[in-house]
Amino acid sequence: MVRRSIVVAAASLTLGVGVAWVMFANEVRTASVLDVILVLVIGWSFIGAGLLAWHLKPGNSIGTAMIVTGVLRFLAALAQSQNLLLFAGGHALEVAYLAGVIFVVLAFPGGRLENSFHRWLFGLAIFAVGPLDVARLVFGGHDPQSCVGCPTTLVIEVMNAPGIVRALELALFGLGAVVAVSAFAVLLRRWRRASPRLRFAIAPVLWVGAASFVAVLLMVANHFLEEPTGDAPHVLLDVVTASVAFAFLAGLGRTRLARSAVADLVIELGNTPGPGELRAALARALRDPSLDIVYWLPDRDRFVDADGHPVALPDDDGERSVTIVQRDDHTIAALLHDPALREDQQLVESVCAAAGLAMENERLQAELRARLGELSASRTRIVEATQAERRRIERDLHDGSQQRLVSVAMTLGLADSRLASDPDGAQTFLREARAGLSEALEDLRELSSGIYPGILTERGLAAALDDLAARCHLPVGLVVSLPERLPDRVEIAAYFVVSEALTNVAKHAPASTVQVHVEQVDGQVVIEVRDDGPGGADPGGGSGLRGLRDRIEALGGRFVLVSSPGAGTVVEAEIPCA
Amino acid sequence: MRVVVAEDSMILREGLVRLLTEAGFDVVGQAGDGTELLAQVDAHRPEVAIVDIRMPPTHTDEGLRAAKELRHRYPGLGVLVLSQYARPSYAFELLSEGTDGIGYLLKDRVSDLGELAESVRRVAGGGSVLDPSVVAQLVNRRRMGNDPVDELTEREFEVLGLMAEGRSNKAVADRLFITEHTVEKHVQNIFAKLQISATTDDHRRVLAVLTFLNSS
Numbered sequence: 170m171v172r173r174s175i176v177v178a179a180a181s182l183t184l185g186v187g188v189a190w191v192m193f194a195n196e197v198r199t200a201s202v203l204d205v206i207l208v209l210v211i212g213w214s215f216i217g218a219g220l221l222a223w224h225l226k227p228g229n230s231i232g233t234a235m236i237v238t239g240v241l242r243f244l245a246a247l248a249q250s251q252n253l254l255l256f257a258g259g260h261a262l263e264v265a266y267l268a269g270v271i272f273v274v275l276a277f278p279g280g281r282l283e284n285s286f287h288r289w290l291f292g293l294a295i296f297a298v299g300p301l302d303v304a305r306l307v308f309g310g311h312d313p314q315s316c317v318g319c320p321t322t323l324v325i326e327v328m329n330a331p332g333i334v335r336a337l338e339l340a341l342f343g344l345g346a347v348v349a350v351s352a353f354a355v356l357l358r359r360w361r362r363a364s365p366r367l368r369f370a371i372a373p374v375l376w377v378g379a380a381s382f383v384a385v386l387l388m389v390a391n392h393f394l395e396e397p398t399g400d401a402p403h404v405l406l407d408v409v410t411a412s413v414a415f416a417f418l419a420g421l422g423r424t425r426l427a428r429s430a431v432a433d434l435v436i437e438l439g440n441t442p443g444p445g446e447l448r449a450a451l452a453r454a455l456r457d458p459s460l461d462i463v464y465w466l467p468d469r470d471r472f473v474d475a476d477g478h479p480v481a482l483p484d485d486d487g488e489r490s491v492t493i494v495q496r497d498d499h500t501i502a503a504l505l506h507d508p509a510l511r512e513d514q515q516l517v518e519s520v521c522a523a524a525g526l527a528m529e530n531e532r533l534q535a536e537l538r539a540r541l542g543e544l545s546a547s548r549t550r551i552v553e554a555t556q557a558e559r560r561r562i563e564r565d566l567h568d569g570s571q572q573r574l575v576s577v578a579m580t581l582g583l584a585d586s587r588l589a590s591d592p593d594g595a596q597t598f599l600r601e602a603r604a605g606l607s608e609a610l611e612d613l614r615e616l617s618s619g620i621y622p623g624i625l626t627e628r629g630l631a632a633a634l635d636d637l638a639a640r641c642h643l644p645v646g647l648v649v650s651l652p653e654r655l656p657d658r659v660e661i662a663a664y665f666v667v668s669e670a671l672t673n674v675a676k677h678a679p680a681s682t683v684q685v686h687v688e689q690v691d692g693q694v695v696i697e698v699r700d701d702g703p704g705g706a707d708p709g710g711g712s713g714l715r716g717l718r719d720r721i722e723a724l725g726g727r728f729v730l731v732s733s734p735g736a737g738t739v740v741e742a743e744i745p746c747a
Numbered sequence: 748m749r750v751v752v753a754e755d756s757m758i759l760r761e762g763l764v765r766l767l768t769e770a771g772f773d774v775v776g777q778a779g780d781g782t783e784l785l786a787q788v789d790a791h792r793p794e795v796a797i798v799d800i801r802m803p804p805t806h807t808d809e810g811l812r813a814a815k816e817l818r819h820r821y822p823g824l825g826v827l828v829l830s831q832y833a834r835p836s837y838a839f840e841l842l843s844e845g846t847d848g849i850g851y852l853l854k855d856r857v858s859d860l861g862e863l864a865e866s867v868r869r870v871a872g873g874g875s876v877l878d879p880s881v882v883a884q885l886v887n888r889r890r891m892g893n894d895p896v897d898e899l900t901e902r903e904f905e906v907l908g909l910m911a912e913g914r915s916n917k918a919v920a921d922r923l924f925i926t927e928h929t930v931e932k933h934v935q936n937i938f939a940k941l942q943i944s945a946t947t948d949d950h951r952r953v954l955a956v957l958t959f960l961n962s963s
Contacts, residue, residue, distance in 0.1 A: 567801070567831055572756050575831075578858035579762035583769055586860045 174220050177236060181216040184243050185209050192249040207407040208246040214414035215239030215269075221418065229280035231273060235414065238269025242410070249319070257324045260311060261303050267385065268294040270413055271352055274378030278371060278420065278512050290351055297344040305341060310334040342389045349382040349389070356382075367509035369456055373416035381409045430454040431519045438527045445475060447524065447531050451504070454520050459489075461505040464532040466539060472503060475531060477538030492517055496525045501532050547719040554716045565616050573609035577602045622664060630660045634667055634687065641671050643683050650688040659744050662720055663687065663694050666728075669713050670698035670740040678702025678738070692747055693726075698740045706732035717742075748871060749793040751776040753784035753810065754829070755802045759854070763797065766857060770864040779803070781813035788817060788824065794871045795825040799854075800837065811837060818844060825870035829854050833880040839961060842875065846953050850876030850913070875913035875953050882911040885960040898940045906933040911956045 192205050219235030226232065245266055247259030271294045275287050282288045309329035356379045363371065388402040434454040438447070452460040463472040463480045472480045483489040483505060490511055494502040510517055521528075584598035617623070625633040631649040638645040655663070667685055674683055681702035688695055718728040726744035750772050754760040764774045776787035780803045788796055796817055800810035814826045827850040828841060838851045850870045856878060857863045866876045886908060889896040899907060902923075909919045916934070920927040934952075938944070943955050 564806075568756070571831055572759055575854045575858070576758045576762045578855055579759075579766050582766060582858035582860050582863075586769060 174223060177216065178220060181213065181236075181239065181243075184240065185212050188212070188243045188246045191252075191255065192246055203404070204246075204249070207404070207411060208242065211266075211407060211411045211414070212239045212243040212246075214411060214418075215242065218414040218417045226280070229278075231276055231278070231280045231417075234269055234272045234276065234280075235417065238266050238273060239414075241266035241269055251320060253320050253322065253324050256320050260306055260323060261325060264298045264302055266410075268298050270378075270381055270410055271348065273413065273417070274374060274381070275352060275355065277374045277378075277417070287355065290348055290355070293344055294348045297341055297348065301337060301341045301344065305334055305337040308333040308337065310337065338392075342392055345385055346389045349385040353379055353382040364507045364509055365456075365458060367507065367512075370420060370509065370512070373419040374413070377409065377412045377416035381406065381413060384409045430456070431516070431523050434520060435523045438524060447527050448475070451520060451524055454523075455506065455510060455517065457507045457510055459507055462502055462528065462531070463505065464502045464528070464535040465500045466532075466536050467499075469539070473535050473539050475535050475538075477535050477540070477542050492521070494521045494525070494528060496529055501525070502528045547722060550715060550719050551723065554712070554719070557712070562616065562620065565612075569612040569616065570609045573605055573612060577605040577609065580605060621661070625660055625664055626657075629654050630663055630687070633660075633664050634685065637664070637668055637671065638685065641675065641683075643671065643675055643679070643681065645671070646682070646684045648684075648686050648688075651694070652689060655689075655694060655746055658724060659694055659746055662724055662726075662744055663696055663742070666696050666717055666721070666740065666742045667698055669717050673706070673711070673713065674698075674700045674702060674738070677706065681737070689746065692745060694744045694746060696740075696742045696744075699737060700739075701737045703734065704732045704736045704738050705734040706730065706738050748795065748867070749773045749775045749791065750795045750797060750867065751778065751784065751787045751791060751793045752797045753778040753781070753787075753802065753813065754797075754799040755779045756799075759799070763857065766860060766863060767797075767867070770860050770867075772864075772867065781809040781816075784813050785816065785820075788821065792821075793824070795827060795867050797827045797829060797867070800828060800830045808837070811840065814841060814849075815844065818849070824848065825867070825873070826850070827852060827866060827870050827876065829857065833878055833884065835881050835884055835961070838877055838881045839957070842877070842954065842957065846875040846913070846951075846957075847873045848875070851878055851881065852876060853878045853880060869913065874915070877912050877953070877957070879908065879912055882908050882960075885911070885957070889960055895941050899937060903933050903937050903940075906930060907937050907956065910934065910937075910952060911960065913953050 189205050189209055192208065193202075215235045216239035219232045219237075219239065222229060222232030222235060224232075241262060245259060245263045247255040248263050250256045250259060268291070272282070272291055275291065276282055282291055303325070306323060306325055307327055309326055309331065311323045311326060356375050359371070360368065360375055384402065384406040388406055391402045431454060434450055437450050448460065448462050451462065452458055461474075463474055463482070465472055472482060474480050482491055482503060485491045488508075490506050490508040492504040492506065492510075493500055494504060504517070504521070506517075580598050580602040584595045584602065587595040587598065622633050622636070624636050629651075631651055634647060634649055638647045654660075667687070671683065671685075674681055678700055681700040684697075684699045686695075686697045686699075714730060721728045721742050721744055724744050726742060729741045730738070731741070732738035748771075750767060752760060752763050752767070752774055754763060754777075760777060760779075764777065767774050775791040775793055778784040778787045784796065784798060796814075798810040798814050798817075800808055802809040802813075810828060810830075814828050817824055817826055825848040828837075829852055830837065831854055833853050841849055841851055848870050850866055852866060856866075869876050886896065886904075896904075896907075905923060906919055909922055914922065916927050916930045920930045923930070941959055943959050
């Protein structure tokens with residue numbers, strides 16, 4: 170690789186000196202100093218830029234294309250030679266390098282011609298500057314007057330046919346004009362479609378390339394003028410062509426600048442970045458204002474933004490690109506960025522490496538925020554559940570015991586009014602009132618045990634569950650293995666897990682049998698309620714289930730509902746006892 | 748006297764009907780919600796409608812709204828609203844459109860047959876009925892701190908409460924075992940102390956007293 174570069178550099182140095190000598194050191198001085206300087210600048214700058222591109226972007230064909238273009242430009246200068254063979258060869262290759270310029274400009278920065286239209290343009294350019302131009306010379310297209318002191322014979326000229334030459338020239342310049350205009354249009358379109366990030370990178374090459382196509386057009390136009398203005402368009406083309414290589418170097422330089430941005434980034438991240446600053450710093454370093462960072466939460470199996478809100482990754486299409494960021498083989502984040510950044514994978518990787526720790530830090534914060542968000546949602550739900558519970562109790566009291574008691578009062582009123590006139594009737598009303606009171610008491614008992622099962626405080630979880638199972642209208646298999654009484658909050662949570670699960674089974678799968686297991690394992694109460702019903706319960710659904718989940722998570726526990734159709738439903742909960 | 752009863756709880760509705768029948772009223776129609784109530788009143792044209800506040804479909808204040816609707820449609824109809832809770836705001840909402848022929852009673856109050864019969868007759872006759880516990884809440888609110896109410900004697904205070912309940916001088920006199928003339932003098936004193944312009948009209952008197960009690 171390095172050896173190849175050294176060989177190419179040495180060869181091109183020699184070639185440049187040789188060409189300069191051929192142009193300059195002959196007796197007749199066919200070339201001006203300006204000519205020689207331009208040739209050397211173009212040749213060496215292209216070859217030099219090509220070598221640099223080889224080094225910086227291995228595998229990208231632009232480097233090779235630039236080296237070939239530089240060499241072709243040197244060879245074209247041999248048209249100034251006194252040697253008949255070199256003179257003829259130089260003439261044959263006089264404009265061949267223009268095909269190289271077109272390739273470099275069209276293929277920048279990826280190194281490939283994007284579509285068949287571009288490939289067609291390149292093919293036409295090769296055809297024009299190669300076979301067509303050579304054919305023109307073969308049929309006598311060379312004008313011996315164009316160069317004072319040059320050899321008068323062109324060895325490749327086989328006949329002098331001005332008609333054919335005229336036709337070939339028309340074709341050559343017509344084709345040249347078409348290719349130049351089309352290539353200019355391609356560049357214009359590319360510029361308009363480019364994102365800011367891409368524009369920044371391709372701007373120099375794009376504009377200089379466009380200028381070179383304009384110069385080609387001027388050259389063609391000049392040829393068809395009544396009185397051509399001499400060498401000026403050629404010199405202009407040479408100047409602009411020379412700029413192509415420098416523009417290319419400037420493009421590379423911009424990437425280099427971005428590299429130094431990595432160094433800035435490292436310094437910037439040394440001061441702990443505040444919220445949102447990391448994104449801004451990375452956007453600056455990568456020169457992509459549209460950049461977004463999303464963070465991976467492994468235990469939730471999804472990406473979130475810096476605030477902890479879930480984010481769906483965009484499709485990696487033409488609009489946005491996604492780069493997954495890993496640290497120690499673990500995914501920590503993803504960058505959502507301009508697809509143009511893919512041209513500079515190395516930069517993206519170095520930026521990610523530099524910002525890895527900061528991103529991990531930010532990821533942890535995003536995780537924390539996501540957790541806080543969930544926590545506050547769960548607290549809100551707990552408050553709402555409490556209010557709903559109170560509403561339900563008020564309603565139960567209003568519709569149940571209160572009404573019965575009012576009814577008893579009415580019956581007593583009737584008894585009162587009959588007491589004197591109709592003692593037997595009064596006694597009937599009194600008995601009715603007593604029966605009403607018993608019912609009201611029963612209602613109250615039911616209600617209060619729903620609010621808090623008294624047996625739980627009196628006899629503990631095992632007895633309360635036993636009682637619950639006995640009152641349930643389903644066949645319940647109950648296995649409770651608890652060596653000791655548990656803290657109140659754990660007992661009541663466990664009780665309501667079983668109670669709510671049994672209520673759900675009775676409601677949704679009334680034909681099932683239910684197995685309830687409650688045991689203490691490693692400082693946790695593990696509760697499992699399993700039915701053999703139809704399954705298919707919605708794990709997220711039902712305010713009762715969500716309320717249970719909130720309640721258990723508030724105690725630092727875990728709540729899982731597994732219910733696949735046909736396989737029954739299993740409610741599992743673990744509550745830490747400590 | 749013909750009455751219509753609206754109450755969604757079957758057990759209470761039957762109890763009410765039994766009590767009203769026992770007290771000598773003729774229950775010509777029964778309803779379980781506001782819409783049904785309007786239809787029953789329209790069909791039977793009773794003298795009094797007895798309406799529960801909380802009824803389907805929303806179980807909030809359907810009865811209150813039905814009562815106001817009834818008062819618009821049938822100006823001469825007496826409306827007695829029953830409630831499980833004594834809420835001054837409901838009472839005011841009801842009385843704000845005129846105190847004649849309107850009543851607001853706690854449900855438990857109806858178990859006293861005599862009280863129930865008297866209340867029904869009072870609203871039928873264009874009088875007003877306000878539950879004593881609502882009056883008590885209003886009065887107690889006024890007794891906090893520096894207030895003209897504090898200047899009333901214990902007896903005057905009793906008279907004020909009974910007036911606020913919608914009772915006439917005669918009824919107050921009967922209640923307190925004093926003469927109507929004495930009641931008259933207490934009323935004048937009360938109005939003077941509270942700086943309410945005196946009025947002989949029972950209905951407007953209730954509203955004046957209530958407005959005073961409710962103002963802060």
